[in-house]
Amino acid sequence: MKMTNIFRKAPVVLLVSTLALxxxxxxxxxxxxxxxxxxxxxxxxxxxxxxxxxxxxxAYFNQVVGDRVLFAVDQSTLSAExxxxxxxxxxxxxxxxEFTALIEGHADEQGTREYNLALGARRAAAVQEYLISQGxxxxxxxxxxxxxxxxxxxxxxxACYSQNRRAVTVISAGLGA
Numbered sequence: 001m002k003m004t005n006i007f008r009k010a011p012v013v014l015l016v017s018t019l020a021l022x023x024x025x026x027x028x029x030x031x032x033x034x035x036x037x038x039x040x041x042x043x044x045x046x047x048x049x050x051x052x053x054x055x056x057x058x059a060y061f062n063q064v065v066g067d068r069v070l071f072a073v074d075q076s077t078l079s080a081e082x083x084x085x086x087x088x089x090x091x092x093x094x095x096x097x098e099f100t101a102l103i104e105g106h107a108d109e110q111g112t113r114e115y116n117l118a119l120g121a122r123r124a125a126a127v128q129e130y131l132i133s134q135g136x137x138x139x140x141x142x143x144x145x146x147x148x149x150x151x152x153x154x155x156x157x158x159a160c161y162s163q164n165r166r167a168v169t170v171i172s173a174g175l176g177a
Contacts, residue, residue, distance in 0.1 A: 056096050058171050065092045069127065071165045076122035078130055086127060089169055090134030097140075103127045104115030104168045105145040108161035113147060123172075127167040 052059045061067060066089070078086065093099060105120030105127075108154035124143035132138050153160035 003099060021082075042146065044171075052102075055092075056098075058099075061089070061092050061099075061169075061171055065089055066170045067170070068166045071123055071167070073110075074119065074164065076126045078126055083130065086130045087134060090131050090136050093131065093136045093140065093171075094134075098173055099171045100137075100140045100174065101131075101142070102126050102170045102172070103131075103143045104170060105139060105143065105147075106150060106164055106166045106168065107148045108164040109148045109151060109156075110161065111148070113149075116147035118147075120147045123165075123167045127169065131169075 021083075034035065040126030044133060050057045052063050054060055055064075061108055066085040069078065069085050070084075071077075072079070089101075091102065103124045106120070106154070107116035107119045111119070121143065128138070128141050128143050151164045152158070152166075153163045
């Protein structure tokens, strides 16, 4: 008798599990985030307002414009590629004046903590100065250095080090950010 009840409940448990997994893959039950419903009600990655396809959204800034630039070893000089990305960031910020930015300076794990904090500060300052030179008001920009304290790659190879030598522009709404 108890075995029969288990088999009757199995389809219900399977259905609930499937729905839960589907909700996770769609970004939640509500579907109101980047992977949620678009203006036409269809589900799709970045389809709605605030998604990656909305040019005024932080998701668009991060993924399309680019939120980070990389640096050479022991350098805070902006490469041509970095300047191209930052020109796009400046244009986006000028088109979206309701956003402010915190520019994070980072370094790889080589060197002392103090050296890398100073290097991260120089990298963040270089990005800030470039954005200001492109017309972004300095009052909308702040900097911070994390040195080697927040790596995105952890290993002792150049491939990892190169990803950690970066400045990241983190945008947020409001002037008090």
